[in-house]
Amino acid sequence: xxxxxxxxxxxxxxxxxxxxxxxxxxxxxxxxxxxxxxxxxxxxxxxxxxxxxxxxxxxxxxxxxxxxxxxxxxxxxxxxxxxxxxxxxxxxxxxxxxxxxxxxxxxxxxxxxxxxxxxxxxxxxxxxxxxxxxxxxxxxxxxxxxxxxxxxxxxxxxxxxxxxxxxxxxxxxxxxxxxxxxxxxxxxxxxxxxxxxxxxxxxxxxxxxxxxxxxxxxxxxxxxxxxxxxxxxxxxxxxxxxxxxxxxxxxxxxxxxxxxxxxxx
Numbered sequence: 001x002x003x004x005x006x007x008x009x010x011x012x013x014x015x016x017x018x019x020x021x022x023x024x025x026x027x028x029x030x031x032x033x034x035x036x037x038x039x040x041x042x043x044x045x046x047x048x049x050x051x052x053x054x055x056x057x058x059x060x061x062x063x064x065x066x067x068x069x070x071x072x073x074x075x076x077x078x079x080x081x082x083x084x085x086x087x088x089x090x091x092x093x094x095x096x097x098x099x100x101x102x103x104x105x106x107x108x109x110x111x112x113x114x115x116x117x118x119x120x121x122x123x124x125x126x127x128x129x130x131x132x133x134x135x136x137x138x139x140x141x142x143x144x145x146x147x148x149x150x151x152x153x154x155x156x157x158x159x160x161x162x163x164x165x166x167x168x169x170x171x172x173x174x175x176x177x178x179x180x181x182x183x184x185x186x187x188x189x190x191x192x193x194x195x196x197x198x199x200x201x202x203x204x205x206x207x208x209x210x211x212x213x214x215x216x217x218x219x220x221x222x223x224x225x226x227x228x229x230x231x232x233x234x235x236x237x238x239x240x241x242x243x244x245x246x247x248x249x250x251x252x253x254x255x256x257x258x259x260x261x262x263x264x265x
Contacts, residue, residue: 047176052248053112057105059185060120065091066192067122067136073206085186104210115142116218121211123231126204132231133202139252176247184244191241200260233258
């Protein structure tokens with residue numbers, strides 16, 4: 001589905017069945033909305049779950065725009081320059097795309113709050129061939145803190161025992177600064193920018209889809225989302241990209257692509 005029409009959102013459940021956000025668009029990119037202020041400030045000594053989610057969804061917004069620009073999915077003149085993460089970043093000026101991405105990130109925030117998001121995948125598809133040419137994957141995991149709790153328990157014979165229990169805490173507080181997190185994100189954005197040096201040239205007009213993998217028991221609005229296949233690439237090559245952590249979440253990334261000699265030239 002083209003971005004110029006009302007976007008259809010699709011979601012895949014579980015690792016085998018990704019949540020697909022169907023925003024295929026090859027017309028032009030538009031400037032992305034001004035970054036929302038995160039609940040974690042540069043001087044904050046701790047990153048909360050809410051602050052971590054804001055950081056990650058903001059990164060996803062910028063990284064999607066960067067992929068669309070670098071891979072020529074939208075014309076370069078349809079992007080605007082701004083400063084973020086100590087870098088000059090490019091964001092689309094297309095109002096429909098901005099609304100579309102804002103809608104997706106809003107849903108991502110809700111699912112991440114419930115711990116239901118496993119990964120986001122940007123799928124680049126050839127308009128003429130219908131083939132998946134690139135698959136940008138961002139895995140999201142919660143960094144759980146294990147806390148040892150000492151206490152007393154009674155066994156089946158009535159004997160009192162000293163025990164140690166492990167308690168997992170999701171709402172973890174961290175001493176990692178926002179500046180450190182932004183430094184790691186900037187390194188990943190630089191890799192996306194440099195991807196043109198190793199990825200094959202896209203020789204046909206392309207569209208893109210967003211797939212979101214969630215847990216099977218995630219709450220989903222079926223009127224807005226639908227299940228999708230993973231859109232894997234047969235005989236693909238894969239390049240692992242950098243990762244970053246907020247000390248609450250970790251984001252790992254990679255890009256898979258169809259080898260140039262496999263394409264019909």
